[in-house]
Amino acid sequence: xxxxxxxxxxxxxxxxxxxxxxxxxxxxxxxxxxxxxxxxxxxxxxxxxxxxxxxxxxxxxxxxxxxxxxxxxxxxxxxxxxxxxxxxxxxxxxxxxxxxxxxxxxxxxxxxxxxxxxxxxxxxxxxxxxxxxxxxxxxxxxxxxxxxxxxxxxxxxxxxxxxxxxxxxxxxxxxxxxxxxxxxxxxxxxxxxxxxxx
Numbered sequence: 409x410x411x412x413x414x415x416x417x418x419x420x421x422x423x424x425x426x427x428x429x430x431x432x433x434x435x436x437x438x439x440x441x442x443x444x445x446x447x448x449x450x451x452x453x454x455x456x457x458x459x460x461x462x463x464x465x466x467x468x469x470x471x472x473x474x475x476x477x478x479x480x481x482x483x484x485x486x487x488x489x490x491x492x493x494x495x496x497x498x499x500x501x502x503x504x505x506x507x508x509x510x511x512x513x514x515x516x517x518x519x520x521x522x523x524x525x526x527x528x529x530x531x532x533x534x535x536x537x538x539x540x541x542x543x544x545x546x547x548x549x550x551x552x553x554x555x556x557x558x559x560x561x562x563x564x565x566x567x568x569x570x571x572x573x574x575x576x577x578x579x580x581x582x583x584x585x586x587x588x589x590x591x592x593x594x595x596x597x598x599x600x601x602x603x604x605x606x
Contacts, residue, residue: 410548411472411473412474413470414471414473415470421457421460421461421464423475424460424471425457427476427477427478427535428453428459428478429453431538433448433452435570436594436595437514437594438452438455440594441455441510441511441514442505454503455500458500459480463481463532466482467481467483467530468483470553472549476537476540476545477536477546478534478535478549479531479533479550479553480531480533481529482529482530483527483529483530484522484527484530486526486527497515498512500515501515514591517591518567521599522565523585523601528563528565529557529562530565531553531564531566534549554581557602562604563604564601564602565600565602566599566600567597567599567600568582568599569597570598580602581602582601582602583600585599587599
């Protein structure tokens, strides 16, 4: 039996933010952005809310019908948008945690390493409720978009936040881009690309 998936709307925002917050509390990258565990418990949700809001505005959030998992996707055009003079990394830091330069650093590093020049689907984040992990919900969410990518001959891109998650994405056809994204004195992220399949 398949996993029922729908597009999340603004009415699902609280659920999406809670899913992201719970799923990424112990993630190596979140631990680097917010090294103090107690502070992370009280602040991390603001970063997840900023990410969710950005995707609600410019992308699509897929949600399992039971609300146990979500995937944040952006359609990235082949041509870069002209700069409008705003520094998105600074704006993110100021809105989420003004004194935490790591919020700005992660935003800059991810933007700088993002591939350009070819339209693609970008899996920004995927979250599965901690008690539901291992049931195939995340894979179903990813396959849902990859099937469309294959039909439309679109590649897909993501940054895996651990070697373990990179292995899971490899099973879905993603390959490592041969260049890691190394956070200063922190964990390593694994940019991955997937060519469309016939």
